[in-house]
Amino acid sequence: MKSFDTNGDFKENYKFLIGSILPRPIAVVSTLNEDGSNNVAPFSFFTAVSAKPMIVAFSPLIRSSTGEMKDTPRNIFREKEFVINFVSEGIVDKINATSAELPYGSDEFTHAGLTAIDSEKVKARRVKESLIHFECVYRDHLSYGDQPGQGQIITGEVVKVHISEELLDEGRISTEKFAPVGRGAGNDWILCDHRIQLERLMQAQIQK
Numbered sequence: 001m002k003s004f005d006t007n008g009d010f011k012e013n014y015k016f017l018i019g020s021i022l023p024r025p026i027a028v029v030s031t032l033n034e035d036g037s038n039n040v041a042p043f044s045f046f047t048a049v050s051a052k053p054m055i056v057a058f059s060p061l062i063r064s065s066t067g068e069m070k071d072t073p074r075n076i077f078r079e080k081e082f083v084i085n086f087v088s089e090g091i092v093d094k095i096n097a098t099s100a101e102l103p104y105g106s107d108e109f110t111h112a113g114l115t116a117i118d119s120e121k122v123k124a125r126r127v128k129e130s131l132i133h134f135e136c137v138y139r140d141h142l143s144y145g146d147q148p149g150q151g152q153i154i155t156g157e158v159v160k161v162h163i164s165e166e167l168l169d170e171g172r173i174s175t176e177k178f179a180p181v182g183r184g185a186g187n188d189w190i191l192c193d194h195r196i197q198l199e200r201l202m203q204a205q206i207q208k
């Protein structure tokens, strides 16, 4: 087995983080820039935290190319709001384009060819092409440093959910219709087009 301590170069740790934690869901986070233009970027260090209150968390790292905080957390700390948009197969190229490092204040919806639509409870806009949107109000923040590669957790309370009707089967989201896409290591993106079903074991079945 290859074994290593984690006190070396952050790039080595990062390589094995993204190669091990797979597939990763992707939050496409839209925020408002200071001048009111739209910022949007994907984050695959992303998870659900609580059902009620409905809380999600994601982690923007300090940008390794400049050593600066990314535009998304910068906007969230000022505006206290954001939207998480979800990725389906049909929009992967556009979502990838939103990860470009553009100068602060450039409208990233326009850059990626995405359409901005108003939200109901927050000022940050939603990605029309995305089939699920979570409107979020900033809750808390934990930082692990301000050097390249150092991360932080940002949590948001989801105050409004929008799900495209076409995804729903008897009130539940159909994974097949949603066609979500995850993130892999390197340049890999992962399609969810092959699934297996396992029955959830109850205590009585385990004891048989």
Ligand SMILES: Cc1cc2nc3c(=O)[nH]c(=O)nc-3n(C[C@H](O)[C@H](O)[C@H](O)COP(=O)(O)O)c2cc1C
Pocket (backbone or CB within 6 Å): 026, 039, 040, 041, 042, 043, 044, 045, 046, 059, 060, 061, 062, 063, 070, 071, 072, 073, 095, 096, 098, 099, 100, 101, 102, 183
């Ligand atoms: C699919 C995908 C997932 C990504 N996940 C993360 C992540 O979890 N954390 C992070 O800091 N950057 C992540 N990035 C890189 C950011 O999207 C990129 O740095 C972007 O420029 C940040 O934009 P912003 O400065 O507008 O916030 C990811 C990129 C892609 C394409």
